[in-house]
Amino acid sequence: MKQPYKLFFIFIFSFLLVTCLIYLQNTPLFIDVSTKHSLKPSQQLINEFEKNSTPVKFTFFCSDSLLKDLELAPIINWLNLISNKITTIQINPIKFPAKADHYDITSDGIIVIEANDKRFDIDIIDLVLTHADFSLQTLQNTILQRLLNLTASPAKQILLIHTSPTSLLENTEALGLASLYLLLAENNIVLNEVNLNSLTNLTQPMDAIILYKLDENANEHINQLQKLINFSPASILISHPKHAKTSNLILDENLFNSEIIHDSQFHLIHSKNQLIVDYKTRLNRDLIMVLPYSAFISFDETSDITAIANSSNDSYVTFDDNKIPGPFTIIASLNQYQRLLINNHLLITNYWLSQANNAEAIEDILFSLIQSFPLVSNSFDQDATIILTYNLLFKQIFLLIILPIILILFLDISTHIKRRLKK
DSSP states (O other), X not given: OOHHHHHHHHHHHHHHHHHHHHHHHXXXXXXXOSSSOTXXXXXXXXXXXXXXXXXXXXXXEOOHHHHHHTTOXXXXXXXXXXXXXXXXXXXXXXXXXXXXXXXXXXXXXXXXXXXXXXXXXXXXXXXXXXXXXXXXXXXXXXHHHHHXXXXXXXXXXXXXXXXXXXXXXTOXXXXXXXXXXXXHHXXXXXXXXXXXXXXXOOSSOOSXXXXXXXXXXXGGGHHHHHHHHHHSSOXXXXXXXXXXXXXXXXXTSOOEEEEEOEESSSBOTTOTTEEEEEEEOTTOXXXXXXXXXXXXXXXXXXXSEEEEEEOOTTEEEXXXXXXXXXXXXXXXXXXXXXXXXXXXXXXXXXXXXXXXXXXXXHHHHHHHHHOOOOOOOSOOOTTTOOEEEHHHHHHHHIIIIIHHHHHHHHHHHHHHHHHHHHO
């Protein structure tokens, strides 16, 4: 090959390589060469979205440095593999503040999910701070939880049964439940209500039933209520401490108690019965709940009941002028059924739902009852998984194969030039 052609070939080839490298810096394409295929969605998840025609848009407002530091780039590939109805885009909010402002994004690390004319934001930094064991699976499961709600067709249906003569879901006062209705609506969950006296045979199947603060007027409907919760896919019994007897009649078991829990340490300034309680979500996120005027749920340790939220070791109840030390269970799950017990009627009211992390805790409680999806297992460990990006693969080929060839050609050319100069 003549010398000018060699130089021209090397120049063009080098230019194309540099161009490809620059392009691949902004194009996260992945090859999962692990034996477990950790980046591949489960077939069950893929099937779930095959029957769903809802388009979903993910906008990652993340800087390149954040994606690199938290190793989040594989999440984009994982989402694209779930369904062709899912589109993803990354926008650097620091480089493109106008686009971030259009979405009202003011910080780095926000994922915006848009589907069915609804939007939900996931704060990655908040997830990192509230999960002691944060991993890619934490983010995957958080995304899945929201994604399946927003794209559910038809929307999940929950029925609230109460004894109030007026609507609770339309009541915007402190003790109304309008905020709960809006909270579920944002997650594409329809919350209906009915007065117990107007309850007839349900013609529309419900995904869950909530029995809310039923008083003595419900005693004549016990058989009907028992059949209702036994045949319902999921149920929540929220009891008023004063009406513990009615709640126990519905369960046909003495679990609810009327004694109010106090705490000498973990309480709000206003009162020792406004408890501060730790709550851990199904996705292992640490939350803080404020539970005022709570009574306790009593059960044998050998029973098939799991405590969900407990008061602290400094809590106590007074019974016949005697202090009985805690901790006490306030929220519990009956494992044999999809059934949850809450001995606090104020938790879901407008005022208290806005306190601390109460809204997030209620979301988690409801999601755990009405959702059934495979949680992504923690398989992104360094010993079991090898994840290659096309970017990395191209760099390795360039450094180990192509670059040495170019160097040899340059050395060959320089040798020819030196020989000519000597002549």
